[in-house]
Structures are given as structure tokens and as C-alpha cells.
Amino acid sequence: MSSVLEVFNLKKYYLVRTGLFGRSAQVHAVDDVSFRVEAGETLSIVGESGCGKSTVGRTILRLVEPTAGEIYLDGWRVDTVPIQGMRRLRKKLQVVYQDPFSSLNPRLSVRDIVAEPLENFGMGQSRSEIDDQVADLLDKVRLPRDAMKRLSHEFSGGQRQRIGIARALAPKPDIIICDEAVSALDVSVKAQIVNLFTDLQQELGLALLFISHDLAIVEHLTHRVAVMYLGQIIEIGDRRTMFSAPKHPYTQALLSSIPIADPKAKRNRLVLNGEVPSPINPPSGCRFRTRCPQAFDRCAVEMPKLAQLRVDGHQVACHLHEGQSD
Numbered sequence: 001m002s003s004v005l006e007v008f009n010l011k012k013y014y015l016v017r018t019g020l021f022g023r024s025a026q027v028h029a030v031d032d033v034s035f036r037v038e039a040g041e042t043l044s045i046v047g048e049s050g051c052g053k054s055t056v057g058r059t060i061l062r063l064v065e066p067t068a069g070e071i072y073l074d075g076w077r078v079d080t081v082p083i084q085g086m087r088r089l090r091k092k093l094q095v096v097y098q099d100p101f102s103s104l105n106p107r108l109s110v111r112d113i114v115a116e117p118l119e120n121f122g123m124g125q126s127r128s129e130i131d132d133q134v135a136d137l138l139d140k141v142r143l144p145r146d147a148m149k150r151l152s153h154e155f156s157g158g159q160r161q162r163i164g165i166a167r168a169l170a171p172k173p174d175i176i177i178c179d180e181a182v183s184a185l186d187v188s189v190k191a192q193i194v195n196l197f198t199d200l201q202q203e204l205g206l207a208l209l210f211i212s213h214d215l216a217i218v219e220h221l222t223h224r225v226a227v228m229y230l231g232q233i234i235e236i237g238d239r240r241t242m243f244s245a246p247k248h249p250y251t252q253a254l255l256s257s258i259p260i261a262d263p264k265a266k267r268n269r270l271v272l273n274g275e276v277p278s279p280i281n282p283p284s285g286c287r288f289r290t291r292c293p294q295a296f297d298r299c300a301v302e303m304p305k306l307a308q309l310r311v312d313g314h315q316v317a318c319h320l321h322e323g324q325s326d
């Protein structure tokens, strides 16, 4: 398999002013994150609000400049490419946002919304050629072709998200970043859009970077999962291992709070104490130690590194699991 997206040691620190005297401080939004997404696979990034998920997506899209690190798309460096070069890369890299209400221009017809990237990337010679492609894209997202003539605000949330997905698919990207792409939708609609993503992935061999705080959703569509806490990936691995035998105490706590469908299966509910610490002043050593029920002395002084476990490709950053690595 080849990697569509590779991220190495990504950091994003935001400079902010704090307190009465407006002293400047750094928010460690993303702090040394590395991962790759293979062609045709879904990697989900999960974690509580503020852990840096969207910042990872935004730096890949060049909506914010990274503080450090390297990002590659199909082997091409993204984070240092000049803006003209970024245009070509953006064709391969598309995004679907959470809120289909604000991300679609209400004054444009569905045809024009979906046609925009086709026109921008010069993907049609004539109007009728573009219309044909728009019609095809509407078929792909299971919207009726007569939707073309209507305005996006005439559609429901789920249908608008389909319009947003059609637009993202238009330039035939290799990867789509979905930032909370189903979070704002009703439960039944959520399931339909999740199924649509799964179908599209099979049909088109797309890769997805699926950013979500909702583990129950992620379990339905992902191949691998990366769990973030305070700007860092603390565990990454296959869906099956992650959901059946999570290693990090934080992942265990996150998973214990999601409902399980199988009534025979048991999950002990672990409740996390306290609030997530400030990313301006993260704890020394392991960032999770202030809330970890199993923390010991070493956790305060030494930051655990992501280490490969014997289970295929599964990595965890936790002192409890050292010595189990290969």
C-alpha cells in the first residue's frame, strides 16, 4: 500500500495574550504528531474537545501554518509548497465540514456549488460537459438530478451534507478530510451519511481522514484510529484492537463511555476525574497523568513515547506498557 498522506512531527503553537496584562503565551494545540493514511483507508482522529483534532486538519489544508513538522501528500511536500503549487495539491485533498448550513453558499444553485471546483480546476470544456459531471456526482451521493436547479437552503441538513460531499468529490481527490462531518446531523441521518462514506470509499478507493469526537460513529466506518489528548497522539492502531483491547488508560476511559450494542458484552465504565488541563501549560511528563487512575512517579517526569506493541502496528504512549514493545 502507498501512503496518500504522511505527517511527521507536526506542531502548531498559537500565540495568545492572557490575563490582565495581556502577556503572550503559547497554546500547544498540536505537539509532535505523526501519522500516515494509506490509499483507500480511513484513519479517524478522536479525542475530547480542544485536543487539537481540527488544528491537525487545518494545518494539512494550509489554513493555518504549522509551527514545525512535515506534511506530504502523495509524496509531495505540502507545508512548504508555494501557493500556486498548493492549488494543484488541493485538487487531491478536499474537505467536508461539520456545518453544511454555513459552508454552502445559499445564493448558489446546487449545480453551481458542485460545478465550482470543476471550473476552478479546468475539469470541463463546456457547460454541458460540466453539467454531465455534476449529474454524475449527484448520482454518487444519491441525490436526485433535479436537485441541480434548486438552491442549497431548500434542502435538509443531511441532503446539504450530500451536496458538500459531491462538491468535495468533484476534483477526484485522493483524500477527503472530514471534520465532524456528521456531528451536527440527527441520529438516523448520521447513519445514512456514514454509510454513504463507506460506499464511496469502496467505489472510488478514496482515503478519508475522519476527525470526530464521536467514537460510536467512528467504530462504524474506520480502519484505524488515532486517539489524541492535549495535542498529542497517545494511541494509534487498527479499529478492532482499539475497540476490543485499548491499551492507554485514556482510550479505555473514552471507550467505556460509549454505549455498546451487544447486551452480553460488558464494559466497565471508567469516569475521568477533573478537567482537561490547559494546553498553554500542559502537565510535565505524561500529559494525561493528572487525570490518570494509574499514574505513578515516572509519569510526572518523563514523557512516554509512542511505542510499537506486538499487536500489528498498534502503538501506545504509556509507561505502563513499556517493556511490551518489540
Ligand SMILES: Nc1ncnc2c1ncn2[C@@H]1O[C@H](COP(=O)(O)OP(=O)(O)OP(=O)(O)O)[C@@H](O)[C@H]1O
Binding pocket: 014, 015, 016, 027, 028, 029, 047, 048, 049, 050, 051, 052, 053, 054, 055, 056, 213, 279
Ligand atoms: N486560532 C486560534 N488561536 C488560539 N488558540 C486556538 C486557535 N484555534 C484553536 N486554538 C486552541 O487550540 C486547541 C486545539 O483546538 P482544536 O480546534 O484543534 O481542537 P478540537 O480537538 O478540534 O476540538 P473540538 O472537538 O471542540 O472541535 C484548543 O485549546 C483551542 O482553544
Ligand SMILES: [Mg+2]
Binding pocket: 053, 054, 055
Ligand atoms: Mg474541532
